[in-house]
Amino acid sequence: MTRQATTRDPEQTRLRIMEAATDLFVEQGFSSVTMSQLASAAGVTKSLIHHHFGSKEKLWEAVKEHAFAQYFSAQMAMLEEAGEPDAELLRASVEAYFHYLKANPKAVRLFAWTHLEGDTSCGDMDAQLMGAGAEWVRQAQQRGLLRADVNPTHVVAIFVMTCTQWFEAKCHHQHWPGMGNDEAFLEDFLKIFMAGAAPRD
Amino acid sequence: MTRQATTRDPEQTRLRIMEAATDLFVEQGFSSVTMSQLASAAGVTKSLIHHHFGSKEKLWEAVKEHAFAQYFSAQMAMLEEAGEPDAELLRASVEAYFHYLKANPKAVRLFAWTHLEGDTSCGDMDAQLMGAGAEWVRQAQQRGLLRADVNPTHVVAIFVMTCTQWFEAKCHHQHWPGMGNDEAFLEDFLKIFMAGAAPRD
DNA sequence: ACGTTTATTGACCGGCCGGCCAGTTAGCAG
DNA sequence: CTGCTAACTGGCCGGCCGGTCAATAAACGT
Structure with missing residues (x-):
C-alpha cells in the first residue's frame, strides 16, 4: 500500500x-x-x-508533457537497442511499435486528442524520432535490404500511422465484419508491408 | 446571394x-x-x-447523422461504379478513397471526434461498406489477382486506416523531416501496398 | 521553542452554461 | 377577415463553471 x-x-x-x-x-x-x-x-x-x-490548462499541459516524455524515452530506447539494419529488424520494429501502443492505450488516446486540438507541442520530439527512424530505413535501402524507390520517411510513417489508427479507432472497426484480433491484423499487415517494402526483383 | x-x-x-x-x-x-x-x-x-x-446533444447527433449519411452514400456510389475486380482497380479504389478524404476534411475530423467519444452509431453503415469492400477483395483473391493468404477485411482496413490517419493527424506529421506532400505520400504508399498485396510468386 | 514556509481546506465569487417560457409575428386554411 | 399553428424572440433561471482568498495546520530551519 x-x-x-x-x-x-x-x-x-x-x-x-x-x-x-x-x-x-x-x-x-x-x-x-x-x-x-x-x-x-x-x-x-x-x-x-x-x-x-x-489552472486547468496548465494541468492539461503537464499531463501531456509527462505522457510525451514517457513516449519519447520509450521510443528512443527501442531505436537505440535496435542493431544494424536488416530486413527482419524492420519487422521487429513494427511489432515492437504495435505492442507498445497496445500496452499504452492512454498514450494513444492522448495523441488523438492532441491531433484534434492541433497541438504541435510534441513536434520536436516527434521529428527527432521520425528522423532517426527514417535514417535507419535509408541505411537499409543503401544496403539493398529495402526497396530504394520510396521516401524513407514515408516507410516509417506508413507503419506508424497504421498501428496508431488501429488502436485509435478500435471502437469503430472492431465491429467490422471479418475483422480479426490484434495479432491477426498485425500478422496480415506485416505480410503486406514487408513484401511491399522488400527490394524489387 | x-x-x-x-x-x-x-x-x-x-x-x-x-x-x-x-x-x-x-x-x-x-x-x-x-x-x-x-x-x-x-x-x-x-x-x-x-x-x-x-437540445445541444440532439443537434450534435443530427450533425453526425447528416455527415455519416453523406459519407455513406458517397462511398457506396464509389463501390458500385467500380467494375469487375482486377489489380488496377484496387489502386484506383485507394486513390479514390484518399482523394475523397482530402476533399472532405470535415468528415475526417468528425470521424475522429466520434472515435474518441466511442460513438458507434455509424456502426451498421460502416459494417456494410466494409463488408462490400472485403467481398470485392475476396473475389480478386479467388481470381488470383491478389495474394490469398491475408484476411480480405484486413486488406481494406489497412488502406482505409492509413488514408484516414494521414489526414486526421496531418497537423502532427506534416512537420516530420522528409515528409512529402499528399500526392508523394500516396504514391509511395501505393508502391508498397500494391506490391505487398500482389500474388506471391 | 519559535517563526517561516507551504500544503491544504472550505467558503465564496462573478460569469456563463444549457435550457425554459411567455409573448410576438408570420404563414396559412377556412 | 379570422383563428390557428408554428417560427421566432428576449429575458430569465438555477446551477455549475474555473478560479480566488483568508484561515488552518503540518513541516522545517534555526
Missing part, C-alpha cells in the same frame, strides 16, 4: 492529481472534464489543484 | 443552423462549443436552436 496521508507529501499529492487527471483527460478530453471531477477523482480539493498546477 | 429572411423559411433556418454547427463541432468538438456560439454563428437565437433541435 502507498502510505496514508497522515503526514503531508506534496510530491505524492502532485502525482495523485496527475494520475487522476491523466485518466479523466484521456477518457473525456480536455473541455468536458471539470475541476470538481478532477478534485474528487484525486481525492483533494479544487483549490489544491490550483495551488499545485495553477 | 441567398434570400434575406424578409419571409420565414424553417427549412432554410434548420440548414443554416446545421451548417454553422457542423463547422463549429468539426473544429472544436462537442463539449467546448456553447449554445451562444452556435446561435451567433448561425445568426439565430439560442431558443430557435432549441425549437428546431431540442
Whole structure:
C-alpha cells in the first residue's frame, strides 16, 4: 500500500492529481472534464489543484508533457537497442511499435486528442524520432535490404500511422465484419508491408 | 446571394443552423462549443436552436447523422461504379478513397471526434461498406489477382486506416523531416501496398 | 521553542452554461 | 377577415463553471 496521508507529501499529492487527471483527460478530453471531477477523482480539493498546477490548462499541459516524455524515452530506447539494419529488424520494429501502443492505450488516446486540438507541442520530439527512424530505413535501402524507390520517411510513417489508427479507432472497426484480433491484423499487415517494402526483383 | 429572411423559411433556418454547427463541432468538438456560439454563428437565437433541435446533444447527433449519411452514400456510389475486380482497380479504389478524404476534411475530423467519444452509431453503415469492400477483395483473391493468404477485411482496413490517419493527424506529421506532400505520400504508399498485396510468386 | 514556509481546506465569487417560457409575428386554411 | 399553428424572440433561471482568498495546520530551519 502507498502510505496514508497522515503526514503531508506534496510530491505524492502532485502525482495523485496527475494520475487522476491523466485518466479523466484521456477518457473525456480536455473541455468536458471539470475541476470538481478532477478534485474528487484525486481525492483533494479544487483549490489544491490550483495551488499545485495553477489552472486547468496548465494541468492539461503537464499531463501531456509527462505522457510525451514517457513516449519519447520509450521510443528512443527501442531505436537505440535496435542493431544494424536488416530486413527482419524492420519487422521487429513494427511489432515492437504495435505492442507498445497496445500496452499504452492512454498514450494513444492522448495523441488523438492532441491531433484534434492541433497541438504541435510534441513536434520536436516527434521529428527527432521520425528522423532517426527514417535514417535507419535509408541505411537499409543503401544496403539493398529495402526497396530504394520510396521516401524513407514515408516507410516509417506508413507503419506508424497504421498501428496508431488501429488502436485509435478500435471502437469503430472492431465491429467490422471479418475483422480479426490484434495479432491477426498485425500478422496480415506485416505480410503486406514487408513484401511491399522488400527490394524489387 | 441567398434570400434575406424578409419571409420565414424553417427549412432554410434548420440548414443554416446545421451548417454553422457542423463547422463549429468539426473544429472544436462537442463539449467546448456553447449554445451562444452556435446561435451567433448561425445568426439565430439560442431558443430557435432549441425549437428546431431540442437540445445541444440532439443537434450534435443530427450533425453526425447528416455527415455519416453523406459519407455513406458517397462511398457506396464509389463501390458500385467500380467494375469487375482486377489489380488496377484496387489502386484506383485507394486513390479514390484518399482523394475523397482530402476533399472532405470535415468528415475526417468528425470521424475522429466520434472515435474518441466511442460513438458507434455509424456502426451498421460502416459494417456494410466494409463488408462490400472485403467481398470485392475476396473475389480478386479467388481470381488470383491478389495474394490469398491475408484476411480480405484486413486488406481494406489497412488502406482505409492509413488514408484516414494521414489526414486526421496531418497537423502532427506534416512537420516530420522528409515528409512529402499528399500526392508523394500516396504514391509511395501505393508502391508498397500494391506490391505487398500482389500474388506471391 | 519559535517563526517561516507551504500544503491544504472550505467558503465564496462573478460569469456563463444549457435550457425554459411567455409573448410576438408570420404563414396559412377556412 | 379570422383563428390557428408554428417560427421566432428576449429575458430569465438555477446551477455549475474555473478560479480566488483568508484561515488552518503540518513541516522545517534555526
